Amino acid sequence: MQKISVSSIRKKKGKEKITMITAYDALMAKIFDGEVEVILVGDSLAMSFGGYKDTLSINMDNMLYHTMAVKRGVQHSLIVADMPFGSYNSPKQALKNATKLYQQGGADAIKLEGGLERLKHIQLLTQSGIAVMAHIGLKPQFVRAEGGYKIQGKDDVQISTLKQEVEAFNQVGVFAIVLEGVKSEVAAKLTKISDVPIIGIGSGKEVDGQVLVWSDAFGFFEEFQPRFVRRYLEGRKLLKQAIQEFAADIKNGYFPSDQESY
Numbered sequence: 214m215q216k217i218s219v220s221s222i223r224k225k226k227g228k229e230k231i232t233m234i235t236a237y238d239a240l241m242a243k244i245f246d247g248e249v250e251v252i253l254v255g256d257s258l259a260m261s262f263g264g265y266k267d268t269l270s271i272n273m274d275n276m277l278y279h280t281m282a283v284k285r286g287v288q289h290s291l292i293v294a295d296m297p298f299g300s301y302n303s304p305k306q307a308l309k310n311a312t313k314l315y316q317q318g319g320a321d322a323i324k325l326e327g328g329l330e331r332l333k334h335i336q337l338l339t340q341s342g343i344a345v346m347a348h349i350g351l352k353p354q355f356v357r358a359e360g361g362y363k364i365q366g367k368d369d370v371q372i373s374t375l376k377q378e379v380e381a382f383n384q385v386g387v388f389a390i391v392l393e394g395v396k397s398e399v400a401a402k403l404t405k406i407s408d409v410p411i412i413g414i415g416s417g418k419e420v421d422g423q424v425l426v427w428s429d430a431f432g433f434f435e436e437f438q439p440r441f442v443r444r445y446l447e448g449r450k451l452l453k454q455a456i457q458e459f460a461a462d463i464k465n466g467y468f469p470s471d472q473e474s475y
């Protein structure tokens with residue numbers, strides 16, 4: 214199996230759905246590698262891995278550490294690293310930090326959240342040879358400013374803003390766009406006007422691909438479960454059972470057995 218490239222992702226538009234999942238370490242990345250086209254080192258790691266209440270508390274050092282770990286586990290899938298909150302306030306800062314994710318982290322592409330206010334940032338990155346995935350719609354890094362996670366595409370103003378963002382980001386050369394928490398019928402229309410793939414999360418099925426956070430999809434994160442998450446495994450329950458069995462076996466003297474001893 215060949216390494217997935219940015220251009221192969223772009224070419225899937227209209228032909229084949231794109232699959233993407235998060236991973237934050239080499240252990241999980243190795244399991245997911247080659248099963249999905251894209252592995253996202255998402256800043257969601259702040260919540261599902263770091264125990265923070267939102268994604269705003271992690272920095273470039275954290276993202277670099279996790280991107281390097283994922284890189285060590287991946288041979289085939291495309292690795293996209295999230296730019297954390299506060300790491301791309303100006304085009305110059307965006308370039309400096311995206312370059313770090315490329316050079317030190319080994320990412321194949323970066324993802325950043327934002328609307329037209331980030332157009333210049335994205336343009337500088339793409340002109341500098343960095344592959345960019347934009348993230349529009351519901352933007353978790355804005356949760357504190359907006360006072361919650363709000364579904365987008367609900368009125369004409371929001372729809373027109375999303376349309377402008379899709380058109381502008383296509384023009385400055387992003388290779389894909391993550392569309393989060395957008396009404397399905399709006400997501401379907403945006404997918405039609407975009408030349409690059411639209412990868413949805415909580416945006417219905419008429420998009421070019423889907424992404425989920427791995428700990429949501431496999432039942433490890435139980436603090437809350439958004440409606441758009443489908444659980445493919447009851448991970449937490451299974452692991453709880455296993456750890457209880459392990460502890461009980463030690464207490465009862467069943468572990469280790471003679472065969473497990475030298």
Ligand code: KIV
Pocket residue numbers: 235253254255256257258295348391414424425426
């Ligand atoms: O950080 C993340 O995991 C993400 C996905 C939800 C798309 O941005």
